[in-house]
Amino acid sequence: MGVAGLSIDKAQGGETTVAVASVEPLLKLSADAMAAVNELILSKAGSDVELIPEISNYLVNAGGKRLRPMLTIASAEMFGYRGDAHIRLATAVEFMHTATLLHDDVVDESDMRRARATARRIWGNQASVLVGDFLLGQAFRLMVDVGSLDALDVLSTAASVIAEGEVWQLSASRSMETTKADYEAVIRAKTAALFSAAAEMGPIITGASERERQALRTYGDTLGMAFQLVDDALDYGGSAASLGKNVGDDFREGKVTLPVIFAYRDGDDQDRAFWKAAIEEGRNDDAALASAIERLERTGAVEKTVSEARLYGETARTALAELPEGPWRDALDQVVGFCISRVV
Template sequence: MGVIVPITQDKPKMAGIENLVGQMASDMERVNAMILSRTGSEVTMIPEVANHLISSGGKRLRPMLTLAMAKMCGYEGEGHIKLAASVEFMHTATLLHDDVVDESDMRRGKVAARIRWGNEASVLVGDFLLGQAFKMMVEVGSLRALDILSTAASIIAEGEVAQLAAAQNVKTNEAAYLHIIRSKTAELFAAACEVGPVIAERPEQDHIACREYGLNLGIVFQLIDDVLDYGGSSAQLGKNVGDDFREGKITLPIILAFAKATDPEREFWQRTLGERDIQEGDLEQAMAILKSHKALEGTLERAILYGNKARDALADFPDNEIKQALFETIDFCISRAS
């Protein structure tokens, strides 16, 4: 009999998405039960590592979006439960892999799995979760949904590699960076939203609208994360403030500040991010430079623009409680920076 570690069933409580959480509560209980059943394994370490992250208080936003879109589109079957669980497994797998690549010590306010069990276990358990995700997709029986989510997995991997290539390149421009975050972050949001109308057999225009909502919301989410890494708290991020800086990641606040930088400031960015020569007090100096050029405000302004695009994408759907909850989710993602 497989070894199963229970996952926490507590519902998240956070301003801005209570409506979405409340409306999806019943289906999310079924998703959580599905997640629980699919993390069981005779290999004890698999459920231990998987549950360490799955039960650590994540918002479960992506699977909730899958459920919400399916419900908004009038879906009455069971497939949305497995697809939502698949989306969460894909997300969890990327986090396990990312922490190894980034050499992160914390995730969601806890010691990263790689610190507790090692890099090898984190990568392999991530692979196990991806395998389970694809198995559930096949069980749903929608070739189009399988295509959407499998394509997303490939695009996400490409985005992660592109970010590696851009790391330490202080001359990365805004267009290149937006392409990276569309791939590595926003694509899973987009796919999570698109599969709802697909299994509901709605017209193609609805598929596109739901996908556009998810894609733009995903960009908002990442841009706000970029802001929080320099202007937030560890509690908000679930990891250490300044990790992007210490890891040499070129994010939008850096790009905006570099475009306005003085020669000494450009030399500073090249030394710290380009050459990874970070000294005591450099993070504070980086934050001061970002503040002087209003780079965090500029990033937030762009997040608001993408939030408006997400809102516009759903314009043709009838006004109802689910649509309102999806609008409130946009506001929640932006308000994380306040």
């Protein structure tokens, strides 16, 4: 493997081109399986209660790369799996993720996600809470259907851990006492836990070795950490169009993320006073956001956050060494670079 974030593609005719690491190889390899996942999503999100398929279809069409269910597909097919349990587990993973998004948007009072109005904006908080509950129930039914208690154990634990992380973030969101370690514990729970569980499904249903299972757990966990940190960086750096959310959303919601923790830690007294006022007292209007971005740049806080993401990415790539060589492993390697290259 080459430099992080880069991969060498041999084009036809033998000439060598350098391409930015891409999610394309994984998308191609998993295309058939993901078509089956899509079909199952639509079928299991069906209901005579019209509002349920209405909201579900809206979310399905919202796009997104479906990274989490693809991890489940990859982690099974890289061991030569030929059944269909991975389709059901990947669907369960996507439902868990969608339920979390529905509830998160209610909790954060978000109006936009991926450049579209959120479900709660269109159908209200009530429907978002309840349809999220429905999808969570359907996720568990799919797991039960597969019949692996081991898979159920991993995913139900992830469900608790995710919610616990969200509650923690809710209680701590407005305190500048939050440390880097605190924050990493939160995102490990609220984001990395599902990536990790998704990647663990393959070795569970294929009966891969404990070493391989551990490797995929680590890959998912560290990829999830890198993914979230890049997201945090993008909230202060990317454009709303590329990210599909508004720059400064985290800031306006009073969320302490790693860029803010670095800017506070490495800033001067004036910086610290600014962050306390912004986060703890809610002084977060547009002028404050502009000042926040200036302070983040001056302290190098966004770059430091991306560096942290790169470190997690390196761990993810290293974990892959334990897994069977082949196109699936190569595709998972490229995904790491892709996640990080979103920001650079």
